[in-house]
Amino acid sequence: MCHCKFCQRATGGAFLVEPIFEAANFQVTKGTPKIYDHTSTGSGLQVFIHFCDKCGTKIFLTFERFVDVVGVYGGTFDDPNWFDLAPEKSKHIFLGVAQRGTVIPPHINTFIEHASLQDGTPITPTVFDTPQVIEKR
Ligand SMILES: [Zn+2]
Numbered sequence: 001m002c003h004c005k006f007c008q009r010a011t012g013g014a015f016l017v018e019p020i021f022e023a024a025n026f027q028v029t030k031g032t033p034k035i036y037d038h039t040s041t042g043s044g045l046q047v048f049i050h051f052c053d054k055c056g057t058k059i060f061l062t063f064e065r066f067v068d069v070v071g072v073y074g075g076t077f078d079d080p081n082w083f084d085l086a087p088e089k090s091k092h093i094f095l096g097v098a099q100r101g102t103v104i105p106p107h108i109n110t111f112i113e114h115a116s117l118q119d120g121t122p123i124t125p126t127v128f129d130t131p132q133v134i135e136k137r
Contacts, residue, residue, distance in 0.1 A: 003102065004094035006038070010049070010058055010073075014099040015092075017074030018061070019083045026060075026070040033059055040065070043118055065118075091115055091125065095134070104132040 007016035033050035040047050046064040051057060061071040074080055087108040095104065096112040104110060109125035116122050 001090065001092045002094055003092065003098035004042075005097055006040070006047075007094075008097075008099065011075075014102045017080070017085075018071040019074055021070045021072065023062070023068050023070050026072075042113070098134045100134050100136045102134040104128060104134065106130050106132075 001015050002018055003015040007018070008014065010016060028050075031052070034053040036049040036051060038047045038049060039045070043065055048062045048064075049058055050060045050062065052059060057076060058073050059076050060073060063069070063071070074083070077083070087105070091109040091111065092098075092104055093111045093115055094113055095110050098104070106128045109115070109127060111123055111125055114123070115125070
């Protein structure tokens with residue numbers, strides 16, 4: 001779950017539910033999405049938003065920084081609940097800019113920004129014991 005401002009704007013909501021797939025396990029089977037190139041304000045690297053040019057729906061993301069993965073806009077699946085959101089397989093990132101009132105569940109890795117530095121060094125997560133409500137800033 002990504003709470004960054006880019007994802008807030010992209011979804012029009014509080015955060016993006018973004019299941020991540022290995023690029024080798026992902027393929028477009030119908031149609032050819034258009035691509036919007038976005039320069040990340042954090043890394044300065046390109047993020048590629050693949051979207052439908054007929055209805056405007058954002059479908060998935062690819063990344064200059066993370067070339068081996070594809071991030072899907074979770075709400076675009078026929079069943080947005082099919083993938084596993086178990087805490088050990090999930091994380092919340094960019095809590096530093098999360099919208100007030102957002103509830104962060106307990107027992108899941110959270111990060112103020114990314115989960116790793118730009119050189120790939122992992123950042124130690126914060127894990128809460130109780131639900132956390134993002135307060136007014
Ligand atoms: Zn984001």
